[in-house]
Amino acid sequence: MDEKSLRILSAIAKQKTGSPDRIAESTGIPKSTVHYRIQQLKEADVIENDLFDVDLEAVGLSITLFSEVRAEFEEGYHETVGDELAEIEGVNQVYFTLGDTDFVVIAHLASRQEVERLVEAFEGIPAVERTSSKFVITTVKDESDPIADYETETLVDLLGESGDT
Amino acid sequence: MDEKSLRILSAIAKQKTGSPDRIAESTGIPKSTVHYRIQQLKEADVIENDLFDVDLEAVGLSITLFSEVRAEFEEGYHETVGDELAEIEGVNQVYFTLGDTDFVVIAHLASRQEVERLVEAFEGIPAVERTSSKFVITTVKDESDPIADYETETLVDLLGESGDT
DNA sequence: ATTGAAACTTGATCGTT
DNA sequence: AACGATCAAGTTTCAAT
Numbered sequence: 001m002d003e004k005s006l007r008i009l010s011a012i013a014k015q016k017t018g019s020p021d022r023i024a025e026s027t028g029i030p031k032s033t034v035h036y037r038i039q040q041l042k043e044a045d046v047i048e049n050d051l052f053d054v055d056l057e058a059v060g061l062s063i064t065l066f067s068e069v070r071a072e073f074e075e076g077y078h079e080t081v082g083d084e085l086a087e088i089e090g091v092n093q094v095y096f097t098l099g100d101t102d103f104v105v106i107a108h109l110a111s112r113q114e115v116e117r118l119v120e121a122f123e124g125i126p127a128v129e130r131t132s133s134k135f136v137i138t139t140v141k142d143e144s145d146p147i148a149d150y151e152t153e154t155l156v157d158l159l160g161e162s163g164d165t
Numbered sequence: 166m167d168e169k170s171l172r173i174l175s176a177i178a179k180q181k182t183g184s185p186d187r188i189a190e191s192t193g194i195p196k197s198t199v200h201y202r203i204q205q206l207k208e209a210d211v212i213e214n215d216l217f218d219v220d221l222e223a224v225g226l227s228i229t230l231f232s233e234v235r236a237e238f239e240e241g242y243h244e245t246v247g248d249e250l251a252e253i254e255g256v257n258q259v260y261f262t263l264g265d266t267d268f269v270v271i272a273h274l275a276s277r278q279e280v281e282r283l284v285e286a287f288e289g290i291p292a293v294e295r296t297s298s299k300f301v302i303t304t305v306k307d308e309s310d311p312i313a314d315y316e317t318e319t320l321v322d323l324l325g326e327s328g329d330t
Numbered sequence: 331a332t333t334g335a336a337a338c339t340t341g342a343t344c345g346t347t
Numbered sequence: 348a349a350c351g352a353t354c355a356a357g358t359t360t361c362a363a364t
Binding site: 138 | 166171174177178181182183209210211212213214215216217218219220221223224225226229231243244247248250251254255256257258259260261262263264268269272273275276279298299300301302303304305306307308309310311312314315319320323
């Protein structure tokens with residue numbers, strides 16, 4: 001991972017396209033080189049896939065639910081609980097966190113009924129002790145792909161430590 | 166938004182590609198029709214853009230930070246505070262939530278120093294009262310695009326209410 | 331590893347139903 | 348609005364550096 005690859009990644013994120021042509025144009029790097037690099041990045045699983053940004057409102061998933069799920073567990077139990085949470089229909093993200101050692105669950109849902117269904121499902125898991133939920137009123141910012149957030153040079157600085165091609 | 170468009174959206178999410186060819190192949194809908202529908206969806210801003218999934222670990226952004234930011238404010242102040250939070254370098258998502266009426270901030274960062282910088286930046290905002298942060302240890306699930314999570318038929322059911330072409 | 335140019339694959343367009 | 352055939356545009360490969 002070197003400066004050139006980061007410039008390409010940054011350009012992809014900024015222009016929100018992976019087209020070799022457009023990336024070549026904006027970076028000044030020839031398109032066959034861009035292509036070559038993107039291949040490498042895919043092979044190294046740095047880039048996983050390309051997909052579309054979907055407007056959640058437009059498809060009816062207008063409710064964003066944050067839940068903190070606290071669970072009582074023995075050693076290793078958290079993986080099981082995490083997986084169980086992840087499998088619930090409608091759950092999009094599950095994080096196991098340090099500190100309070102509980103789960104943060106994020107879901108995008110279509111109706112209040114869906115919310116109720118989810119909370120019930122959470123509490124249906126034996127190990128789950130307590131859940132607390134909050135709804136999103138306004139999404140101030142949703143830049144799920146963070147690469148564009150950093151200036152290329154910042155990234156280069158940050159990555160000065162690990163160095164392999 | 167009808168059943169056919171949803172089948173297409175679902176296929177896009179599942180196969181993680183927007184290629185008319187591949188969507189046509191998997192849905193049985195002719196590719197020129199798929200193309201036509203995707204155009205419509207783009208025009209209606211249902212599909213916003215295509216982009217790449219980037220492995221955050223691989224680019225050095227291995228720390229995920231959740232922060233709850235509580236702010237004291239008068240009427241309308243929350244937009245200002247939300248924007249200020251969103252502008253901080255490294256912040257990826259900012260939600261204003263109901264219930265405790267505070268902000269949830271999600272950031273992907275490269276180092277502890279970055280974490281400290283962020284927390285300081287949060288607390289540098291005059292209206293901010295209190296912040297509490299937690300780190301992600303394990304990402305159990307990260308399906309940022311939720312469409313694939315729902316079976317097509319579930320989506321069709323959910324969308325039975327609103328109907329425009 | 332990089333590149334320019336050639337070869338090919340794919341997405342976008344057009345005309346018909 | 349849907350679709351099959353056509354065209355334009357794009358990506359991928361190749362050979363040379």
